[in-house]
Amino acid sequence: xxxxxxxxxxxxxxxxxxxxxxxxxxxxxxxxxxxxxxxxxxxxxxxxxxxxxxxxxxxxxxxxxxxxxxxxxxxxxxxxxxxxxxxxxxxxxxxxxxxxxxxxxx
Amino acid sequence: xxxxxxxxxxxxxxxxxxxxxxxxxxxxxxxxxxxxxxxxxxxxxxxxxxxxxxxxxxxxxxxxxxxxxxxxxxxxxxxxxxxxxxxxxxxxxxxxxxxxxxxxxxxxxxxxxxxxxxxxxxxxxxxxxxxxxxxxxxxxxxxxxxxxxxxxxxxxxxxxxxxxxxxxxxxxxxxxxxxxxxxxxxxxxxxxxxxxxxxxxxxxxxxxxxxxxxxxxxxxxxxxxxxxxxxxxxxxxxxxxxxxxxxxxxxxxxxxxxxxxxxxxxxxxxxxxxxxxxxxxxxxxxxxxxxxxxxxxxxxxxxxxxxxxxxxxxxxxxxxxxxxxxxxxxxxxxxxxxxxxxxxxxxxxxxxxxxxxxxxxxxxxxxxxxxxxxxxxxxxxxxxxxxxxxxxxxxxxxxxxxxxxxxxxxxxxxxxxxxxxxxxxxxxxxxxxxxxxxxxxxxxxxxxxxxxxxxxxxxxxxxxxxxxxxxxxxxxxxxxxxxxxxxxxxxxxxxxxxxxxxxxxxxxxxxxxxxxxxxxxxxxxxxxxxxxxxxxxxxxxxxxxxxxxxxxxxxxxxxxxxxxxxxxxxxxxxxxxxxxxxxxxxxxxxxxxxxxxxxxxxxxxxxxxxxxxxxxxxxxxxxxxxxxxxxxxxxxxxxxxxxxxxxxxxxxxxxxxxxxxxxxxxxxxxxxxxxxxxxxxxxxxxxxxxxxxxxxxxxxxxxxxxxxxxxxxxxxxxxxxxxxxxxxxxxxxxxxxxxxxxxxxxxxxxxxxxxxxxxxxxxxxxxxxxxxxxxxxxxxxxxxxxxxxxxxxxxxxxxxxxxxxxxxxxxxxxxxxxxxxxxxxxxxx
Ligand SMILES: Cc1cc2nc3c(=O)[nH]c(=O)nc-3n(C[C@H](O)[C@H](O)[C@H](O)COP(=O)(O)OP(=O)(O)OC[C@H]3O[C@@H](n4cnc5c(N)ncnc54)[C@H](O)[C@@H]3O)c2cc1C
Ligand code: SF4
Numbered sequence: 006x007x008x009x010x011x012x013x014x015x016x017x018x019x020x021x022x023x024x025x026x027x028x029x030x031x032x033x034x035x036x037x038x039x040x041x042x043x044x045x046x047x048x049x050x051x052x053x054x055x056x057x058x059x060x061x062x063x064x065x066x067x068x069x070x071x072x073x074x075x076x077x078x079x080x081x082x083x084x085x086x087x088x089x090x091x092x093x094x095x096x097x098x099x100x101x102x103x104x105x106x107x108x109x110x111x
Numbered sequence: 112x113x114x115x116x117x118x119x120x121x122x123x124x125x126x127x128x129x130x131x132x133x134x135x136x137x138x139x140x141x142x143x144x145x146x147x148x149x150x151x152x153x154x155x156x157x158x159x160x161x162x163x164x165x166x167x168x169x170x171x172x173x174x175x176x177x178x179x180x181x182x183x184x185x186x187x188x189x190x191x192x193x194x195x196x197x198x199x200x201x202x203x204x205x206x207x208x209x210x211x212x213x214x215x216x217x218x219x220x221x222x223x224x225x226x227x228x229x230x231x232x233x234x235x236x237x238x239x240x241x242x243x244x245x246x247x248x249x250x251x252x253x254x255x256x257x258x259x260x261x262x263x264x265x266x267x268x269x270x271x272x273x274x275x276x277x278x279x280x281x282x283x284x285x286x287x288x289x290x291x292x293x294x295x296x297x298x299x300x301x302x303x304x305x306x307x308x309x310x311x312x313x314x315x316x317x318x319x320x321x322x323x324x325x326x327x328x329x330x331x332x333x334x335x336x337x338x339x340x341x342x343x344x345x346x347x348x349x350x351x352x353x354x355x356x357x358x359x360x361x362x363x364x365x366x367x368x369x370x371x372x373x374x375x376x377x378x379x380x381x382x383x384x385x386x387x388x389x390x391x392x393x394x395x396x397x398x399x400x401x402x403x404x405x406x407x408x409x410x411x412x413x414x415x416x417x418x419x420x421x422x423x424x425x426x427x428x429x430x431x432x433x434x435x436x437x438x439x440x441x442x443x444x445x446x447x448x449x450x451x452x453x454x455x456x457x458x459x460x461x462x463x464x465x466x467x468x469x470x471x472x473x474x475x476x477x478x479x480x481x482x483x484x485x486x487x488x489x490x491x492x493x494x495x496x497x498x499x500x501x502x503x504x505x506x507x508x509x510x511x512x513x514x515x516x517x518x519x520x521x522x523x524x525x526x527x528x529x530x531x532x533x534x535x536x537x538x539x540x541x542x543x544x545x546x547x548x549x550x551x552x553x554x555x556x557x558x559x560x561x562x563x564x565x566x567x568x569x570x571x572x573x574x575x576x577x578x579x580x581x582x583x584x585x586x587x588x589x590x591x592x593x594x595x596x597x598x599x600x601x602x603x604x605x606x607x608x609x610x611x612x613x614x615x616x617x618x619x620x621x622x623x624x625x626x627x628x629x630x631x632x633x634x635x636x637x638x639x640x641x642x643x644x645x646x647x648x649x650x651x652x653x654x655x656x657x658x659x660x661x662x663x664x665x666x667x668x669x670x671x672x673x674x675x676x677x678x679x680x681x682x683x684x685x686x687x688x689x690x691x692x693x694x695x696x697x698x699x700x701x702x703x704x705x706x707x708x709x710x711x712x713x714x715x716x717x718x719x720x721x722x723x724x725x726x727x728x729x730x731x732x733x734x735x736x737x738x739x740x741x742x743x744x745x746x747x748x749x750x751x752x753x754x755x756x757x758x759x760x761x762x763x764x765x766x767x768x769x770x771x772x773x774x775x776x777x778x779x780x781x782x783x784x785x786x787x788x789x790x791x792x793x794x795x796x797x798x799x800x801x802x803x804x805x806x807x808x809x810x811x812x813x814x815x816x817x818x819x820x821x822x823x824x825x826x827x828x829x830x831x832x833x834x835x836x837x838x839x840x841x842x843x844x845x846x847x848x849x850x851x852x853x854x855x856x857x858x859x860x861x862x863x864x865x866x867x868x869x870x871x872x873x874x875x876x877x878x879x880x881x882x883x884x885x886x887x888x889x890x891x892x893x894x895x896x897x898x899x900x901x902x903x904x905x906x907x908x909x910x911x912x913x914x915x916x917x918x919x920x921x922x923x924x925x926x927x928x929x930x931x932x933x934x935x936x937x938x939x940x
Binding site: 008009010014015016017018019021022023024028030033036037047051052053054055058059060061062063064065066068069071073074076078 | 584585615616617618623643644645648649651658902905906907908909910915916917918
């Protein structure tokens with residue numbers, strides 16, 4: 006596990022950005038049913054590091070994060086873009102242990 | 112070989128012909144010359160009366176036709192049929208291969224002694240209205256100014272209403288025993304009179320003007336009834352006469368009541384000469400309406416290009432355009448057909464009168480009259496001459512007004528102004544037109560008088576394409592309905608709302624929409640508790656997201672007025688954080704390139720210097736632009752800066768379905784471009800004119816006049832109501848212009864609701880606004896004072912303060928601009 010931070014820093018239905026060694030940026034999200042997911046923070050459409058600032062919700066029951074840039078939605082479980090399955094975000098391993106969120110390299 | 116077509120007269124019909132020829136003559140067989148007596152390009156005469164709201168002729172101008180030799184201010188004086196040559200008022204000679212007379216008509220002025228006096232006018236052209244206005248203004252401002260309109264027909268009532276709009280007390284004098292004698296029967300006219308008098312018009316029927324005499328600066332009109340009226344202006348509106356003098360001089364045949372006689376191809380006795388519009392007499396009829404004229408123009412265009420089109424005849428249905436008075440008359444309104452039966456519903460309490468005329472076997476609709484409520488007109492008019500199923504009374508009975516459109520045959524005209532049939536509309540829907548604006552642009556239906564728009568909606572519904580009003584997959588409600596649910600039920604969180612009234616977890620559509628509703632209802636800071644998770648990134652960081660993931664900072668500068676000290680603080684902040692600086696079109700200073708973690712530091716300095724959030728990030732009130740007004744400008748008539756500041760401070764922070772912009776100009780020169788805004792104010796010598804529904808952007812639109820010459824308190828009250836009504840009832844991301852367009856009844860309905868309080872909700876709207884104004888607090892100050900909120904403004908949760916490595920800048924014209932990095936590799940799981 007490369008990075009850890011307190012779960013209290015992560016509001017339900019919101020994301021935060023974390024920096025992994027080698028300047029790798031991860032967006033970590035927490036859903037309302039208290040699951041935690043981690044995807045690449047870089048929106049492949051705009052190339053800006055903004056995924057963590059997107060809205061968390063669901064599309065047809067699929068948990069998603071929506072890029073704030075051009076509103077593309079990504080499946081939180083697989084990183085696949087819901088509107089364009091050709092494009093996807095890298096998924097990072099993540100778990101919560103004793104109130105700490107731990108994110109690792111894929 | 113190219114031939115020459117000369118069109119004499121550039122009114123609505125001449126314009127339609129020129130347009131139709133340029134659209135259809137794809138091989139360029141015809142060169143077109145237009146001789147136009149008026150000095151301005153063709154305009155919408157049907158909408159002439161609306162000119163008094165804006166005095167902006169540009170609003171009425173019809174689209175320019177390219178590729179036409181248009182000679183404005185040059186009339187045809189003489190025509191030599193043998194030489195095929197016209198002598199114009201400028202002494203030019205113009206030859207033609209085909210000539211089309213489209214000279215329209217002239218108002219009829221009865222031979223009343225005194226009719227030549229200054230202060231007597233006709234009502235036909237923009238110049239006529241300008242002249243009337245000048246006389247009204249010259250009449251001075253002491254006492255109540257008055258006007259008389261001679262003629263109580265459709266145009267007379269319209270003219271009287273226009274005089275009222277200019278601040279006169281109008282008297283309408285009608286020779287017949289009732290108003291609108293041609294269209295309305297006695298029963299309907301009685302009610303019409305009541306309704307018209309409620310608009311402050313004084314009606315005198317069964318009498319006429321005997322003599323008009325000068326009386327100092329004013330005039331006295333003696334009526335045959337013995338009544339004497341003191342007036343400042345007189346407007347004649349006693350009918351029209353076709354302008355057929357050129358044709359007479361050419362030796363062409365004219366009809367019994369005037370009008371150039373033409374055959375069903377609109378051709379005169381001379382094979383090279385046609386006549387169309389109000390100057391033409393087809394099958395013994397002269398039509399005083401624009402739709403038949405348009406049809407004739409299309410016939411001639413077809414004939415000139417080798418076709419064989421014929422004029423099918425036209426109905427003379429009418430709907431009065433007066434604000435607040437619904438009158439419609441269609442088909443055989445007076446039951447002149449042998450054996451015709453009349454079914455009348457006269458509801459004195461509700462103030463409505465409805466009559467339908469049916470054939471002797473009660474199986475065919477022949478015509479009808481509606482007063483007070485003409486909503487059934489659009490449904491009934493296309494049914495004229497067609498079989499009706501069931502009881503004719505059902506057509507006008509209060510509950511029976513929604514005759515199923517399905518029963519309407521495909522060839523029935525839905526839009527009579529543009530002759531669009533039900534079949535054409537169904538075809539367009541089948542080809543994918545999914546809403547009213549789409550139908551308007553691909554069929555032209557609903558683009559002229561607009562009375563068929565409700566039918567367009569209904570046809571969409573019947574075709575099963577009426578768009579669902581559901582906000583998104585999580586809610587079956589529209590934004591307006593959700594607003595009512597939240598306001599009425601006291602639900603104050605998104606999770607409660609979605610549990611009780613929706614499904615799933617929500618998304619980027621419903622969450623910000625609900626966040627905006629909650630904010631409009633004053634539920635605390637936008638970043639409080641769960642609300643924070645609903646906000647789009649702009650609202651979440653109270654700044655505007657830009658292309659490289661940085662944000663721009665925009666402090667509020669109310670009315671565009673700022674002190675040098677504040678300018679210096681902005682300059683210092685920009686320099687210290689290396690922000691790109693730009694003055695915007697909305698009189699703001701935008702500072703670009705701030706990272707998330709810099710935002711609180713930047714705002715700390717701005718707030719300490721007395722500045723506050725400009726809400727440039729929100730769907731909220733953005734700016735109220737102003738010119739310099741009376742303080743500095745030599746033309747200003749009111750203090751536009753003070754008002755702009757007052758408005759901006761009043762509505763700051765108001766969350767709305769879309770961003771809102773406003774402006775205030777100190778005089779009609781309009782330096783603040785107020786008419787390009789959601790609500791704009793222009794100063795007049797008597798107060799303020801309020802315009803609503805304008806916007807810049809993708810589909811720019813000028814705002815429409817809502818009220819004129821109001822004082823500041825009234826203005827603010829009306830803006831309060833306008834904004835609250837919009838906030839409550841508009842769809843998500845619907846701008847004010849689209850919102851008004853989508854309303855049944857459009858601007859008139861809006862005016863009824865927020866000026867006349869027709870729904871009785873104005874007190875409620877005002878108190879909601881008062882609550883907003885009272886509860887306002889600066890959002891950035893709220894963040895700076897709350898450590899928990901402040902903590903969210905970090906670049907990385909595990910490394911606060913570390914700058915985002917993907918952000919970099921280069922220099923351009925002495926400032927920093929973003930560099931877009933190459934796309935990092937996308938790894939599939
Ligand atoms: C206030 C008002 C309200 C109206 N409301 C309605 C309505 O609600 N519905 C409806 O259907 N109709 C309405 N009408 C009628 C409608 O405007 C006319 O039917 C329509 O404009 C006729 O078009 P036209 O081109 O035949 O004539 P016009 O529009 O009158 O145009 C004729 C033009 O020819 C010019 N001209 C004349 N002689 C010469 C010459 N020798 N050389 C060069 N130019 C010449 C004239 O100056 C004029 O510009 C209204 C009219 C008015 C005045
Ligand atoms: S709109 Fe009028 S008052 Fe305002 S700056 Fe322009 S000219 Fe002056």
